[in-house]
Amino acid sequence: MHRELEEIKSSLSKLIAELERKALEDDIISKDEQALLECVQRDIENLESQLAEMLGSSLDEQEFRDLAAQVLQDMFENALRVAKSDGKITRDEKELIDIIQRFSLEEEAF
Secondary structure, eight states, X not given: OOOOHXXXXXXXXXXXXXXXXXXXXXXXXXXXXXXXXXXXXXXXXHHHHHHHHHHTSOOOHHHHHHHHHHHHHHHHHHHHHHXXXXXXXXXXXXXXXXXXXXXXXXXXXX
């Protein structure tokens, strides 16, 4: 595979930075937004270790893409679950979730 772990980490760091910028647009990170950001940060830490293992394995390109897509989908679903945990999704949470979903659906997220 042609990917490097540092490239992947850079891509994930950009996602976190984009989420933080969006959360700070109104100069306030709400409790709901903070919970969502913490969820994504935890998932990214797990994702980095999973991807490092995948990069060190004998997976071919398609297997890597399939597994990476599943891990990103799981990250999106976890964020959605956190956002729904209080029974409603605020506009701010929806905007963060949209960013995560776009990232998870990108053909070349990394």
